[in-house]
Amino acid sequence: MPRDQFSPAQAQEVAAAFAAHQVDYMFIGKSGAILLGYPGTTQDVDVYPRKDPENGARIIGALKDLSFKLDPTLEDEIVQGKDFVQIKSGPFDIDLVFAPDGIDSYAEAKSRMDTSSGFPVLNIQDIIASKRSAGRPRDAVELPLLEAFQEVYEKRKIR
């Protein structure tokens, strides 16, 4: 159902709650690209958490602090680390993507993580690779724009 309220500061709220609970994660997808400076829009936050039960339990604590309503089955799914968990029972939408398309290893992705925005964000090259691998019409529309952004972003970092 359509939402009554929406806060654009959702990434900041996730980052604060996840930090308080020591969740190991990165922002990915278009929400990650937006934090890096990509001039696009999205409505949800996509995060790539490390897949293990302890990290899953920390995510549950963080989401409860953010006022997400989690039923016991959903909590089990998060602790198990189901590959894709989409939650819309809180103040904003969040996708927990434990196995993003086109990304083989959490540790490798983390070693290339971009923290220049003050947030843990998947490297722009990995965001693009993941979009390409997802292979949806919406990704085909976004890819040329993301690649143009990458060009500008990387030139700017060199300066």
Added chain:
Amino acid sequence: MKDDDLEDFRQQCERNLQRSVADRMRYGFCYVYKPVLDDAPWRSFDSTAAYRKWCRENLPEYLGYGEPDALQKEILNAA
């Protein structure tokens, strides 16, 4: 997409990179109701492929989660 359109977009990227992260969030996160997708409190999938399949089979085509057409495939496959 024409190159001159991308040049405009590159300039837009330059301008957006000059914004604070708070402003990037203010302009970047906005709510648009998506039918079906937004109509359940949560859902989970054993694999990302299973999620993609669910999207293809259940979401309205105009949301862009379906099968890419020939031109879209060409863009997606151009590494």
